[in-house]
Amino acid sequence: MRQFFVREIKDVMVLTGDEAWHAAKVLRLKAGSNIQVVSANGQAAEACIVCADPTEVTVRLLSVIERTSEPPIHITLAQGLAKGDKFDYVVQKAVELGVHTIIPLVTEHCVVKYDAAKKQQKQARWQKIAAEAAKQCHRLSVPVVQDILSFSELWMQERPNYTTLFFYEQEDKLGVKQILQQSMQQSFLLIVGPEGGFSKNEVAGARERGAHVVSLGPRILRTETAATSALAIVMYECGDLGGTLCQE
Structure with a gap:
């Protein structure tokens, strides 16, 4: 599952700038595609793309992911x-x-x-x-x-x-x-x-x-x-x- 960074995890989130371009233009992800999002404080969640545009990608929260990929050191x-x-x-x-x-x-x-x-x-x-x-x-x-x-x-x-x-x-x-x-x-x-x-x-x-x-x-x-x-x-x-x- 592709991962993107957002400011915070909430019900509706928007990818902008390089993140939106990468999702919509480079990867050609469409509405209905599931992605993983990570907030500035390190919280991860699964989300679904609602609308994909190279300048703005809107996603809807599906579930918070209870795990960490950061090392203990x-x-x-x-x-x-x-x-x-x-x-x-x-x-x-x-x-x-x-x-x-x-x-x-x-x-x-x-x-x-x-x-x-x-x-x-x-x-x-x-x-x-x-x-x-x-x-x-x-x-x-x-x-x-x-x-x-x-x-x-x-x-x-x-x-x-x-x-x-x-x-x-x-x-x-x-x-x-x-x-x-x-x-x-x-x-x-x-x-x-x-x-x-x-x-x-x-x-x-x-x-x-x-x-x-x-x-x-x-x-x-x-x-x-x-x-x-x-x-x-x-x-x-x-x-x-x-x-x-x-x-x-």
Whole structure:
């Protein structure tokens, strides 16, 4: 069942803007089609289309859905900027896996450079990708893609009660699994570097700030593979990726 976002759940709701266009023009949904709607506060419901127009789609509430697709843990992914469409891929897959927030990160070895206007354009594009991915996988909220931050700006944001995992390809003593099996936290900051990895200064800075510098294994992964692998591992060990029984 296709999912759309609305402001609030009520007897009669109206999709406008991109949501209406996507429903009526792209998907060609007609009156009588059933859809799922999700409100700004994360409530889900099944609804039936009454009238479909590219500028406005009116739907009628059928029933409230008593379930959640949001993970029990809170993950923020700080991902180094990458070339081409790699960051688009990371945003899409991170949302599918259950990320809460994504921070585009400028590091010493980033090849990609954006001016102020390009930064705004990219952030808007990534937020749109996040919204589309959230709809596709039936998330009850749209993860936020923050403005692009520098490495120093990342550490200026306070995150109390977070476990910070800094993924470094040259770490050969401490694996991420060891930390996750010891952690009792429900909030995580995952930091993944760009194609060139992190500099020694950045690694030292992460250690000074209490981050766990960890390995994903003996093989060197592409940046987009490292990001999705890290998310999947944390979500499996501490979240709901293995199914609801893993939370019992």
